Every structure is written in structure tokens, then in C-alpha cells.
Amino acid sequence: MSFASPMIQEPASVPEPAVAAKVAARNVNVHYAEKHALKDVSVDIPARAVTSFIGPSGCGKSTFLRCINRMNDTIPICRVTGEITIDGKDIYDSRLDVVLLRARVGMVFQKPNPFPKSIYENVAYGPRLHGMARNKTELDEIVVNSLKRASLFEEVKDRLQESGTGLSGGQQQRLCIARAIAVSPEVILMDEPCSALDPIATAKIEELIDELRSNFTIVIVTHSMQQAARVSQRTAFFHLGSLVEEGSTEQIFTNPKDKRTQDYITGRFG
Amino acid sequence: MTGFYYALMVALALGAYFLVRGRAAALANGQTLHSRPSYHGLLAAAQVILPMILIHFAGSVLAARFVEHQALVAMDPALLTDELRRGAAFREIREFAIGRGAANATQALQAGAAMYAYLSALTNWAVLGLGLAVGIAMALFSLRSISGEFRARNRFEQVVRYLLMACATVAVITTIGIVFSVLFETFRFFQKVSPIDFLFGTHWSPQTAIRADQVGSSGSFGMVPLLVGTLLISTIAILVAGPIGLFAAIYMAEYASPKFRAWAKPILEILAGIPTVVLGFFAALTVAPLIREVGTSLGLSVASESALAAGLVMGIMIVPFVSSLSDDVITAVPQSLRDGSFGMGATRSETIKKVVLPAALPGIVSAFMLAISRAVGETMIVVMAAGLAANLSFNPLDAVTTFTVQIKTILVGDQEFDSAKTLAAFALGFVLFFFTLTLNVIALAIVRKYREQYD
Numbered sequence: 001m002s003f004a005s006p007m008i009q010e011p012a013s014v015p016e017p018a019v020a021a022k023v024a025a026r027n028v029n030v031h032y033a034e035k036h037a038l039k040d041v042s043v044d045i046p047a048r049a050v051t052s053f054i055g056p057s058g059c060g061k062s063t064f065l066r067c068i069n070r071m072n073d074t075i076p077i078c079r080v081t082g083e084i085t086i087d088g089k090d091i092y093d094s095r096l097d098v099v100l101l102r103a104r105v106g107m108v109f110q111k112p113n114p115f116p117k118s119i120y121e122n123v124a125y126g127p128r129l130h131g132m133a134r135n136k137t138e139l140d141e142i143v144v145n146s147l148k149r150a151s152l153f154e155e156v157k158d159r160l161q162e163s164g165t166g167l168s169g170g171q172q173q174r175l176c177i178a179r180a181i182a183v184s185p186e187v188i189l190m191d192e193p194c195s196a197l198d199p200i201a202t203a204k205i206e207e208l209i210d211e212l213r214s215n216f217t218i219v220i221v222t223h224s225m226q227q228a229a230r231v232s233q234r235t236a237f238f239h240l241g242s243l244v245e246e247g248s249t250e251q252i253f254t255n256p257k258d259k260r261t262q263d264y265i266t267g268r269f270g
Numbered sequence: 271m272t273g274f275y276y277a278l279m280v281a282l283a284l285g286a287y288f289l290v291r292g293r294a295a296a297l298a299n300g301q302t303l304h305s306r307p308s309y310h311g312l313l314a315a316a317q318v319i320l321p322m323i324l325i326h327f328a329g330s331v332l333a334a335r336f337v338e339h340q341a342l343v344a345m346d347p348a349l350l351t352d353e354l355r356r357g358a359a360f361r362e363i364r365e366f367a368i369g370r371g372a373a374n375a376t377q378a379l380q381a382g383a384a385m386y387a388y389l390s391a392l393t394n395w396a397v398l399g400l401g402l403a404v405g406i407a408m409a410l411f412s413l414r415s416i417s418g419e420f421r422a423r424n425r426f427e428q429v430v431r432y433l434l435m436a437c438a439t440v441a442v443i444t445t446i447g448i449v450f451s452v453l454f455e456t457f458r459f460f461q462k463v464s465p466i467d468f469l470f471g472t473h474w475s476p477q478t479a480i481r482a483d484q485v486g487s488s489g490s491f492g493m494v495p496l497l498v499g500t501l502l503i504s505t506i507a508i509l510v511a512g513p514i515g516l517f518a519a520i521y522m523a524e525y526a527s528p529k530f531r532a533w534a535k536p537i538l539e540i541l542a543g544i545p546t547v548v549l550g551f552f553a554a555l556t557v558a559p560l561i562r563e564v565g566t567s568l569g570l571s572v573a574s575e576s577a578l579a580a581g582l583v584m585g586i587m588i589v590p591f592v593s594s595l596s597d598d599v600i601t602a603v604p605q606s607l608r609d610g611s612f613g614m615g616a617t618r619s620e621t622i623k624k625v626v627l628p629a630a631l632p633g634i635v636s637a638f639m640l641a642i643s644r645a646v647g648e649t650m651i652v653v654m655a656a657g658l659a660a661n662l663s664f665n666p667l668d669a670v671t672t673f674t675v676q677i678k679t680i681l682v683g684d685q686e687f688d689s690a691k692t693l694a695a696f697a698l699g700f701v702l703f704f705f706t707l708t709l710n711v712i713a714l715a716i717v718r719k720y721r722e723q724y725d
Contacts, residue, residue, distance in 0.1 A: 074612055076527075103615035113606035116629050125624070126614040177608070183614065 021216040022047035022067060028082035030063050034193040037063050039241045041082075045187075045234075048216045050209060052228035052249070055238035056116060056269065061221045064238070065189050068219065069105035070098050086187065103130055106180035112172035114164035114179075119156050122164040122175055123147060126183035142182055150178035151208050170201025177208065181216070188212065190220040194227065206231050216230065225265055229253050237261045271394045272326075275401060279322045282402075283315040286409040290314035294416050305423035313422045314412035316429045318405045325401045333393035345382030442526075452703065455696030459657045462690040463491045466593055468697060470494065474660035474671075478681060491694050493532025493701065499670030500646060503581045503656060506666060507645040510585025512638060522593070523600040524622055535597070542590035546650040553583035553607040553655035564666060575657035578666040584651050588641040595640065599633025600626060632717040639713030643706045649674035673702045 021044035030038035038060040045051045052063035063072070067183055069090065072078040084091050091101055103126070114122050114171060123143045126132075134138035145158075147153035152174040156167070164175050173193055180188055188211070194202040210233045222228050228235050229249060236246040237260075245258045256262045291311030298307060341363050342349045342356065349359050353464070359382075366375055366383040367390075373384075403523050460468070471492020509599055518538070558579035565572035611621040649672075657669035658679060680695040 069613065071609065071613060074609070099615045099617055101615075102613055107609075107613035108607060109613070111606055113604070113610040115607060115610065115625050125611075125616075129616050129624075179610075179614065226445060242362060253328060 007161045022086065023219070024085045024088075025064075025067075026083045028064065028067060028080065028084060030060070030067065030081075031079045032075070033077040037241055038067075041238075041243045044242055044248050045217065045219060045238055047217045048213060048215070049169065049234060050213050050220060050232040051236065052232035053219070053221045053236050053238060054223075054225060054228050055221075055262070056264070057239040057245075060241040061236075065191055065219060065221050068187065069102050069107055070188055071102075071107065073098060073214075092209045093248050103183050103192060104185050105187045105189060106183065106185035106189040108173070108176050108180055108188065108193050110175055112169055114167070114172050114175050116163065116165055118161045119147075119167070120160040123178050123182045123203075125179060130183060132183065146178040146182040147175075149181055149212070150174045151204065152178055164242045168201070170197050170204060173197060173201070173205060173209065178204075181212070185216065187217045187219065190218065192223060194216050194223050195223060200228075223254075237264060239264070271398070275322075275398055277328055278402060279319060279405060280303045282322075282339045282405045282409060283318045286314040286318045286412060289409070290412050290416060290589060293413060294422075294516065297418065301418045303418050304421050309423040309426050310412075310416055310420070313426045313429065314409060316426065317408045317412050317420060320429070321408055322401045322405045325404055326397060328645065329393075329397035330481050331401060333390075333397060334529025335667050337386060337389045337393060341382045343388035344385035378689055408549075414565050447705070452696050452700050455693055456700045459690060459693035459697040462693065467491060468493055468694075472662050474676070476676070476694050480521070489690060491690065491697075493673075493698065495660040496671060496673050496676055497699065497701075498662055498664065499577065499660070500672040500674075501655070502577050502664060502666060502670055503584060503652060503672060504642055504645040506578060507584040507588060508638065508642055510582055511588040511592050511641055511645075514585075515589045515637075515641070516596055516634065518589070518593040519596035519600055520622060520627075523597050524618065533592075536588050538593055541586070542594070544587075545584040546648060547585050547654075549587050550650045550654035553651050557583055558655050561667075572665060573657070573669040574701045575669045577656050577670045580652045580654075580656035581666065583655060584645050587648070587651065588644050591641040591644055592637050595637035596630070596634050599630040599672075600635070602633070632719075636713040636717045643709050646706055646709070647674060649678055653678060672703075673698050677702075 021046040024043075025045075026042050026168045028038060028041045029036070041060075043066055053065065055061050067080055067084060068091075068124050069092075070080075072080055080092065086101075086104070090096070115125065117125075120143055124139055127139060127142050133142055144153060147156065147197065152171060155171060156162075156175075164172065167175060173196075177188075177193075194205050197205065206227065209220065212218060213233075220228075232249050234247065235249045235252040237244045237252065237256075237258075239260050245252065245256060245261045247257075252261060253265055256265060271714055288311065290313075291307045294303060294305075294307035294310040297303065303310075338360055339350070342360060346358060347365060349356050362379060363382040363386050366379055367387045392454045468491050471490060473490045473492045474493045474495045475490050477489055522535060522538075526534065554575070558575060561579050561582075562572045562574055607625050607629060608621055611625045612618075616624070652672050652675050656675070658670065658671050658675060660671050660676070661668050662669060677695045677698050680698075682692060
């Protein structure tokens with residue numbers, strides 16, 4: 001093209017989803033036994049940006065998040081239909097190894113869940129599983145880098161051999177993030193990562209999320225609308241198992257198209 | 271008489287409860303009570319019951335002593351100082367008094383029996399009267415103490431607290447009592463046999479001569495063969511039960527469908543309920559001959575009673591201990607840890623190996639320790655399947671014997687309680703107790719040290 005693409009002029013906070021959809025979902029339905037938990041959700045999640053899912057409790061946002069790395073497979077009564085692709089490849093394809101998928105799509109949970117092992121062993125867990133380091137030096141490097149990228153290294157560098165469960169809540173959660181990024185995933189899913197943390201620890205995690213988006217595609221489920229507004233570039237609003245509205249964070253919070261979105265973000269329910 | 275006493279007590283307590291509660295309730299109409307009327311009633315009932323029970327116990331014990339003394343005096347005052355005849359004489363008096371005595375009773379016996387019957391009735395009535403009087407007095411006292419400010423609720427709380435404390439004390443004191451009685455007899459044993467010979471001697475043959483001219487029974491009390499036998503059988507048992515129990519627990523907790531688990535777990539626990547004597551004849555009649563046949567066909571010499579047979583069956587016996595406890599601790603590992611591991615792309619077996627089992631390790635270790643304690647203390651299977659021969663042998667195909675079996679062998683039948691042979695049983699019991707106690711302490715220490723706190 002001889003002239004500048006109009007895409008480049010777009011402000012960074014409003015990326016065009018159609019261009020770089022990392023994860024694409026089409027007509028995803030989830031049933032827990034008889035309960036229809038997620039209804040016909042179709043959404044594109046852009047690469048190297050933060051997408052937040054908001055909505056009242058029980059609206060299906062966590063359920064959808066767990067579809068993206070097939071964590072719902074561990075629940076026997078759960079049934080998923082529809083299509084989810086990452087880089088155009090169907091992740092529910094029977095030829096795909098779910099274990100390898102989860103190495104590409106990391107997850108951080110609501111409550112910090114470090115393993116009852118040392119800080120070092122927590123981070124080295126994934127690289128060891130997937131044989132990512134050929135020797136101790138490489139493994140050390142991965143561990144230190146991951147801790148640095150999770151802004152935890154400075155605080156724990158003198159006690160890498162101490163138990164990960166002895167850290168404070170916020171440090172534990174950053175350890176879990178370090179653990180997730182140690183396997184160099186492409187997508188990181190975060191299920192209410194700050195709901196068990198105090199405001200200062202929350203601010204640190206949010207800052208971290210903002211730094212991580214230059215390298216990772218991040219999807220975050222949150223109960224806090226302010227958090228969604230602070231950290232994400234795109235926002236999707238779920239209600240009663242349906243995706244009500246999805247768009248740039250700015251648009252969702254300033255100019256929602258749907259009445260229910262408007263009611264939710266102005267605090268009329270939820 | 272006792273039944274009548276307690277029936278009266280219950281009636282009195284019920285009466286006090288309803289009367290006091292009613293009074294308090296009536297009082298509550300006019301003013302605010304600190305405690306609800308039912309607490310006044312409960313306190314009144316407790317104040318009736320506890321002193322009456324105390325009086326009955328103390329009174330009965332005192333009365334029994336007094337009656338025995340007086341009856342013996344009436345029969346023949348010389349009996350009091352004659353330790354040997356005293357017990358027998360009193361038994362005779364009692365038998366005669368309830369009409370089961372011999373027809374040709376002596377004059378003295380008749381006098382004793384008459385005194386016994388008379389005083390028994392008298393003291394019974396005295397205890398009854400005293401108890402009743404105190405009960406009624408306490409009920410009246412409760413009735414008097416009702417008032418708006420009276421803190422019946424707090425008082426009753428204290429009564430409950432002391433009651434619970436008493437129960438705990440009974441358990442503790444019993445334990446201490448048993449330990450000390452064993453310890454005492456063990457000391458008596460060590461006055462006859464040197465502790466060095468006992469602890470390090472390699473020959474066990476507890477027969478002692480009753481008459482000086484008897485041959486071949488000098489008695490030797492080296493416990494090493496028993497220790498080796500016990501360790502051998504316990505090791506075989508834990509080698510069987512450890513893997514089977516642990517792997518069964520992992521399957522039940524991590525892989526089995528809820529439906530399979532629902533019927534398999536109770537069945538496994540039934541195994542723990544099979545009486546050991548039943549397992550014992552299974553060991554002696556089925557397993558031991560089988561091992562002998564297989565061993566002989568392989569050209570090995572197998573004793574008809576072997577440590578292997580006893581160990582195998584004992585291993586089966588303790589499988590439920592290992593599996594049930596391990597299953598509980600594995601299930602108690604928080605799901606969030608498993609999710610974290612799955613989320614990293616670990617398979618189920620990697621997750622179990624690297625996250626679940628390390629997290630559950632303290633519990634699993636203590637399950638193993640409990641199972642070993644059970645195996646060390648088990649008697650019946652060994653008696654039936656491993657024999658009585660105190661061979662000092664590490665060969666699982668030989669007949670061996672254990673602490674528990676020897677204790678049982680020594681104490682079965684008539685005993686004289688001052689011979690080294692009989693006292694040896696107490697020394698063995700003490701060693702065994704010390705052994706299992708050490709295991710339990712180690713298990714507890716491991717659990718404390720490595721326990722991870724999950725909230």
C-alpha cells in the first residue's frame with residue numbers, strides 16, 4: 001500500500017478486533033448437567049491486549065474463561081459445544097492435546113494457589129514438565145526472568161528456597177503469575193486475580209497486567225468495574241449466560257449500546 | 271437397691287427441674303431474669319444428681335468395707351490378720367448369706383453371715399436415706415436461690431465444664447495407671463533377670479523350673495529373637511499394605527467415578543472389620559499351605575508355619591488403615607492446587623506425583639505409622655500362622671514368633687505371679703508399648719513438621 005493504513009492512526013486503547021483476533025469463539029454453549037450456563041457466545045479476543053469480562057455473579061464469565069484452556073474438561077458434568085479457535089485452530093479438535101493447549105494458555109486463579117513447594121520450585125514447575133530447560137543454568141534463567149517479569153524478583157531473590165505458601169497474599173498471586181509466564185504462554189487467563197487481595201496488592205497486580213500486555217494476550221474476569229476500566233482495552237459484558245455487549249473499554253463505559261450494560265455500569269444492579 | 275436409689279434420684283431430679291423452672295417462669299412475669307427459666311431448672315437437676323451419685327459411690331465403698339470387717343469379726347477375729355484365709359472366708363460368708371452356702375455351716379460362719387446380712391441391709395438403707403436427704407435439701411436450696419439476678423446459666427455452664435473435665439481425666443488416669451502397673455511389674459522382672467540379658471540375649475526359652483530337680487528348663491529371657499520376628503512380620507506386612515493401600519487410595523480419590531467410590535470404599539472398610547481370628551485361620555489354613563506348596567515346588571524349604579504367611583495376611587488386614595486414611599488426606603488437598611497444576615499443562619498423574627502426594631505426605635506418613643503400630647501389636651494372626659518357635663531368623667520362610675504371641679503364651683493357663691516367666695510378659699508388654707509409642711511420636715512429629723496450612 002502506498003499510503004499509511006488508517007489502522008495505525010487508531011489510538012492504542014481501541015485496537016480493531018477483526019485484525020488481530022488471537023482467540024475467536026463462535027456460538028459457544030456450556031451445560032452443567034441440566035443447567036444451561038453459557039448461551040451462544042461469540043467473541044473475538046485481540047492479541048497483545050487486555051480483554052476484561054464483567055458481569056454479575058453467575059453470569060457465565062468465569063465459565064467462558066475456563067473454556068479457553070479447556071479447564072472445564074476436569075468437571076465431569078460439564079458439556080461444551082460450539083467452536084473456539086486460537087490462531088485459527090480449533091482447540092476442541094480431538095487431535096489436539098489438551099495438555100499442550102494449557103501450556104500455551106496459562107491461567108491465574110481467583111485465590112492464590114502456590115504449590116506447597118519452594119518459590120523456585122513453583123516457578124520451575126511448568127518448564128520442568130514441558131522440558132523447556134536443558135540444564136540447571138537454563139532453568140535458573142527461566143525462573144529468574146519469570147520472577148522479574150512478574151515484578152517479584154526483588155522481593156524474593158534472597159529466599160528462593162523458602163516455601164511459596166509463606167509469602168503474603170499479593171506476593172503469592174504474583175508468584176502464580178510468574179509460574180504461569182514461565183512456560184511462555186501466548187494467552188494468560190486471569191479469573192478474578194485480585195478478589196482476595198488488599199488495594200495495595202491489587203494496584204501492583206494491575207500495574208503488572210499492564211506491563212505484561214506487550215508480550216501476552218490477556219483475558220481477565222473481574223467483579224470490579226473500575227478494574228476493568230483501568231487495565232483493559234476491550235470489555236465484554238455478560239448477563240445470565242449471554243454475552244450482552246462487547247467493545248472497546250472506552251465505548252462500553254461511556255457509551256454502552258445496551259440498556260442492561262448501562263444499568264450494570266451505573267450500578268443499578270449486580 | 272441400687273436400681274431403686276437411681277430411680278428415686280431421677281424422679282427427684284425431674285421434680286426439681288420442673289418445679290424450679292416453673293417458679294422461675296412465674297418470677298419472669300414480674301421482672302427480667304438473668305437466666306432463662308430452663309437454666310434454673312437444669313441447674314437444680316444437676317445439683318440434685320451430682321451429690322446423690324457421689325454419696326452412692328462413696329457410701330457403697332465405705333459400707334462394703336465396714337460390713338466385711340464386722341462380718342469377719344463376728345465369725346472369727348483372727349481372720350482379720352490372716353491375709354490368706356480372709357478372702358476365702360468372706361466369700362463363704364456371702365455365699366451363705368444369700369442362701370447358696372453349704373448346709374453343714376459352722377456356728378462361726380452362721381454368726382458371720384447373720385452379721386453380714388444385718389449390716390448390709392442397714393448400710394444400704396443408710397446410704398439411701400442420706401442420698402435422699404441430700405437430694406431433697408439440694409432441691410430446696412435450688413428453689414431458694416431463684417432470683418432475677420441469679421446467674422443460673424453461668425453456673426450450669428461450669429457444671430458442664432467440670433463434667434467434661436471429669437470424663438477427660440478418667441481417660442488420662444486410666445492410661446497412666448496401665449503404664450505404671452506394667453512398669454512396676456517390669457521392675458520386678460528386672461530384679462530376677464538382668465536387663466542386659468533381656469534386651470540383648472539371643473535365646474528365648476521362658477520355661478523355669480518349678481521344682482529344683484527338674485531338668486532342661488533353666489529359663490533364658492533374651493528378647494532379640496522376638497524383636498527380629500516382630501520386625502520381620504511387620505516389614506512384610508507393610509511391604510504388602512503400603513503399596514496396595516496407597517495406590518488404592520490414589521485411585522479412589524483421584525480417578526474413580528463417584529459411583530464406583532460409593533460402593534468400593536465401604537467394602538474396603540468392611541475388610542477392617544473382619545475379626546483378626548478369622549483372618550488368622552485364613553492365614554493358617556489357606557495361605558500358609560499355599561506358600562509351602564509353591565516353595566517346595568521351587569525347591570525351597572518352607573516351614574509349615576512361616577513369617578511370610580503371617581506377614582502377607584497381616585498386610586491385607588492393614589490395607590484399609592493405609593487406604594482409608596490416605597484417601598482422606600488426599601481428598602483434603604485443595605482442588606485449587608490441582609487446578610493450578612492442570613492449568614500449567616500437567617497431566618493427572620503428573621499432578622498427583624508432583625503436587626497432590628507431596629502436599630498429602632504428612633498424612634500419608636502418619637497413616638503408614640498407624641498401620642505399622644497395628645501390625646506390631648497384632649497377635650491372633652501370628653499365633654495361628656507364624657508359630658511359637660523363637661527362632662532368631664531373618665528368613666521369611668521360617669517359623670518365627672513375636673512379642674504379642676509370647677505374652678499371650680506366657681499368660682494363658684495357671685500362673686504363679688512371682689516367677690520370672692510370668693513377669694517376663696510384663697517386660698515384653700512394656701517393650702512393645704515403648705515401641706508403638708515411639709512410632710506414634712515419630713508420626714506425630716512428622717505430621718507437625720511438614721503440615722501445610724490451607725485455608
